[in-house]
Structure formats: C-alpha cells, structure tokens
Amino acid sequence: MEEKIIKQISLFAENKPGRLAHIAENFRKAGINIRAFTIAEAGDFGIIRMVVDKPDAAHEVLHDAGFTVSETSVMGVEMEDVPGGLGKIADVLGEQNINIDYAYAFVTKTEKALLILRVNDIEGAIKVLHSAGVKLIDMADIQEI
C-alpha cells in the first residue's frame, strides 16, 4: 500500500513575475522533469504543486534555492478517459466519508487520464479505491510517464 503514495512537491511562492521561471531554471539545471503541475493562487501568494520524476532531488534543489518547500503525500489515480471516470472515484471516497482536499488531472500519452488527489485519510482512500478496482499508480509509473 505504501508504494501507492506519491510524493508531491509543494512550494510557497509570492505572486510576482519571474518566480516560476526561477523554479523552472533550477529544475532544468538539476535534470528534473515535471509530470503534473498546478498553481493554487490566493492573491499575494500562490502554492505550486508538482509531481516530478525525482521528488527528493527536487525538494533539495528548491530548498537550497531558498524556497519554502515540502513533500506532501498524494495519490495518483488512473481513470479511463471516458465520461463518468471521475464520478466513480468521487462516489467511492464520498461513501467512506473521505474528503478531497484538492485534486488536479492530466491526460497521459497512453490515453488514460491521471488524477492527483490529496485526501484527509490517504491510507483509507487507498484501501477503498483498491477494493473498488480503481488503479492507483506509484512512483515507478510516474517516472515512466
């Protein structure tokens, strides 16, 4: 079950020009590839969330560059890229009273949709999704995307 937990990199950034470029430049130098990415913006600041191929290295690079950065445990859910795919997952979690803190999705090369989820009970979520036959991806899958 443990291996189904994905380490997401989260960082705090002020909402001003050049911040994203600075992050990207650090990743380019360190050879880190971003697999999924989102910015939650809230006025003066934003929280950038990323799934990358080498999370530990990414954490170190950003920390050394002076950012406030953390690793957060999230899940990667593989969905059929068809209508109703998301609804099934939301239903399963809702029935078990598991709350979704946030989510973002993207489509992979293999015509699947990948949903990144942060929930209030990750162990519980993995268990119920697994029993419902939902495929969860792991860090190895992330590296292959």
Added chain:
Amino acid sequence: MIEYWNPLVERMPVDELDKMQERKLKSLVDYVYQHSEFYKKKFDAAGVKPGDIQSMDDLKKLPFTYKSDLRDTYPTGMFCVPNEQLVRFHVSSGTTGKPTVVGYTRNDINEWATSLARALTSIGVGRGDVIQISYGYGLFTGGLGLHYGAEEVGCTVLPTSSGNTEKQLDLMQDLKSSVMACTPSYFLFMNEVANKAGISIENDTQLRVGIFGAEPWSEEMRSRIEEATGIKAYDVYGTSELSGPLCTECQYQDGIHIWADQFLIEVIDPETGEQLTEGERGELVITTLAKEALPLIRYRIGDITVINKQPCKCGRTHPRIMRVLGRADDMLIVRGINVFPGQVESVLMTIPEVGEHFMIVVDRVNELDIMKIQIEMTDEAFSDKVNDIISLEKKVAAALKNVLNLAVKVELVEKGTIPRSMGKAKKVMDNRKL
C-alpha cells in the same frame, strides 16, 4: 567566578549613592558652566546659575540638552576640553541628519571601559572567555567600546567587526568563541547562515553568552534566540552620544543596571518634560556625572523605558532601566494610534509559525493610513493547503490587532526576501508623504 568588578561601588547603599550623585551633579554644573560656552549660554538663557543647584530636587531647573544641540554645534562646539586633551573621536552614522561627534579624554575611555567591565562581570564574562565582537569597528562606538571593556576584564578579544558571516562562523568554531557581541538581528542572520552550512551553534560551537543591542529587541526575541542556539542572551544599552555601549543586564536578565556614580537617570513625559515617578513609562533622560570631554546635562536620549529602583537579586544597588520598547522618534503614528516596532515584534515572536524577520510597511491610500506587516513563515509551518496559509495570516493579524488596537494587513512573503542586516535592522518602511 568573580561576582562583582567593584563590590564597594556596585553594592553601595542607596542613600550613599544618592549623596554621591548630588555631590557629583553640583560639581558637574560648575564644571560645564566654566568650561563650555554652549552650556554657559544655555544656563544663562534659562536663568539658572550653578549656585542654584543645591540638591537633587534642583535638577529640574536645568534645561534639557538635545541631539540637535550636538548637530548645531558640530563638530566640537559643546566640548569642555581643548582638542589636544582628546584621545579619540567617534562619529555617528548621520542617517537621520548631520552626524554627531563625540570626543573622549583618556579618563573618559577608562570610565567607559569600567562601566562595561562591571557589566560583563555581572553576566559572568571575564578571564578565560573569548569574546567575538561583531559590532562594527571604526567610527561606530559598538566595536571599540566593547573591545576596551572586554580587555579590561581579561577576555580574549576576537575583533571580527560585522560582515563576512561565513568567516565569522569559522573563527567562532576554530578559536572557540564563548561570547558573541552584535546586534540581535545580525546574530539571527548568523544562525541562519550556520544552519544552511549544517553548523549548529548549540552543538558545534562553545558559544554560551550573547551581548545584543544597538537596536530595540523584545523579550520574545530573547526566548527565540536562547531556544534556537542554546546561549544566554543579554541586552546591552548605550548610545554614541553617551560613549557607546555602556551597561548590560545582570545574570537575572531583569533590566539594565545603570551605574549611578557615572550616570544620573530620569524618565520624563516626552510631551510636557515633567519628571515621572519610578515605574511610569516615559522618555529616558541622562546626565553624565563622570565625563570630561563632552558631559551631557539632562540629555533627551529619546528611548522609551521605565526606571526600576527595586533591589535586584544580584545585590547591585544601582537603578535599572526596563527593556527599551523603542525610541520616541521610532514611534509610528498610524491612524492616530501610537505603534512601536518593538510591540509588533513582541506579538510576532509569540507565534511559532512566524520567522524572525519582519517589515512594517505604512502607506497612505486615499487619505487613509494602511499598515502592512510582511512576515516569513518557518519551514515547519508551511502547509500546501491555501486555507491553512490564509488562516495563518488571519491569526497573525488578529493577534496584532489585539495588542495594537489597529487593523493590520499581514502579508506572507517568501523566505529570505525581508532584508537581513549586519548592523541595525531596518524594520519600518514608511511610504507616507506627510
């Protein structure tokens, strides 16, 4: 360990101290009247003759001296001795106007060193200690002032001056510094640099005492520093006009002992100039009782504090000034409410999620003052949920509002963006065009 540098003076009964002060005040007034054209004119204009000063009650007949007097008589118009009797000049930075010049006779330098020797002894610093002095040397009084005091008590002095922080940390480890003297903000910066380099001040150095001053800092900041670095942090007081750093707290960390044989202190209402009684908060006024080159009579130093004459557990009988909240001229008036940067610091430092550095930004938008506090959060406090961050901003704003009675906008900024300082930290940006 030696407990007192000069037990006879430091433990002198209060009534004897009072008599000594009275005697010294009378001769001081005679001295300045005879030796300084400036004071003669000033006293004459106020209608006071030296003979009018017979007891301590007559002190209030003497006119105040202001920083502007030092500026107006630049460079040495207030001095009581000819230049050939001076052994040193110090000059203020002049950041808030024309610089002020202070001169010292040999005896003035000795008195200065004595004052600090007593202070250092009172915090257990002396022979066997390596004191790293990271206050600026040169025209600024911090470096050389502590230097002479530390040599007097037999410390080994490491005169690093400020700046070049990596080297400071190397030397601190290699030469086993046990005492650090610098501004509290520089020490915090030093600790940040140390942590980044994987050095723990607590575990990897011999540092046990910090002597911090030259800028106001709070009790809460003291707790932060002591917890983060495992040292005991002491407040030091002085200003360039008086000499430089002069006095510190004793080991009990409960106010700074001001040596009554050298200085006569009063606290006044900054508006009316009336003397306040012990325990009332007001502006500190100092008369130097032992200086030869540039004695100051009822000098309006501008710091806001409280005098405490209650017996101290250390046995010293000299009065104490309680933690300086700020300078009368550092006080911000925002929407008619008085705000000291020190109050803001006190509040912020009680909130564990908030880092050590902050900036107060005041703007005027449509005739309304807007006060914004920029803070950095600690790494541990970071949550990647937007709501958690907004709650933190709200929590800090509510805590500030509670103390300042003023609505404040709190803005989280990225780590490292608030300027770090090697000397006095600038904590206010007042953008109002008044």
